[in-house]
Amino acid sequence: MPGVTVPLYQAKAEFFRMLGHPVRIRVLELLGEAPTSVKDLLSDIGIEASSLSQQLAVLRRAGIVVSARDGGQVVYALAGPDVADLMRAARRILTEMLAGQAELRAALLDADTAA
């Protein structure tokens, strides 16, 4: 069943690259709390609608989120619980790592930088 074989380290790299954008991180963390409409994501994140749509498309293509229309709005949710796990692991470890790095420590001490 080989066919188009993607080496695992390359799949990993693509996965991490997919996480490598501030808007996509924020979306994933918001969806980690609860499914959310584009409208609400928009007002939470505060960027242009088309810009958010582009980033949501990246997450959708990666299969990490799913969307469903609910009347006049579209609601996004994480595709599975593993995603929330990864975000939690990343938050924990990153926070620990950043805590040890002088130049980035400010980010942790500053109130408006939560999440």
Added chain:
Amino acid sequence: MPGVTVPLYQAKAEFFRMLGHPVRIRVLELLGEAPTSVKDLLSDIGIEASSLSQQLAVLRRAGIVVSARDGGQVVYALAGPDVADLMRAARRILTEMLAGQAELRAALLDADTAA
């Protein structure tokens, strides 16, 4: 203590972007097992020396690895245990995630794609 405040979600995005390259992933996983000389990384990974150096430089700048000269060779090591934690978490979760996605399942079943 604000000064140049990097929002945490942006620091996270940068961190993930830094992980988003197949060579860098392989290096981190090799270093997760043991400190390794550039020479050995080179023969394990099988790319051009300058190409590997460029990617090692990215990891060094991010502070995730450290290097030390040992006689004629340069040995790299993970900067801290948290990095290995993150790689383990990522491997576990990614493997679970990929297992559920048809098009990528081949990667897991194929022998030469281990790690």
Added chain:
DNA sequence: TGCTTAATTGAAGACTTCTTCAATTAAGCA
């Protein structure tokens, strides 16, 4: 139907990141 709001799409240019090449630095050894 026509109007409004919600959301997505495609395309263009700006910006980054990758790869490769040639040049350079450093150590070991004759």
Added chain:
DNA sequence: TGCTTAATTGAAGAAGTCTTCAATTAAGCA
């Protein structure tokens, strides 16, 4: 010193990603 191997650097072009804009699709409502 001169030669070899180990590793890094800087620069140039290719390739990829981001942002923004205008156009489009879809639902709700009058």
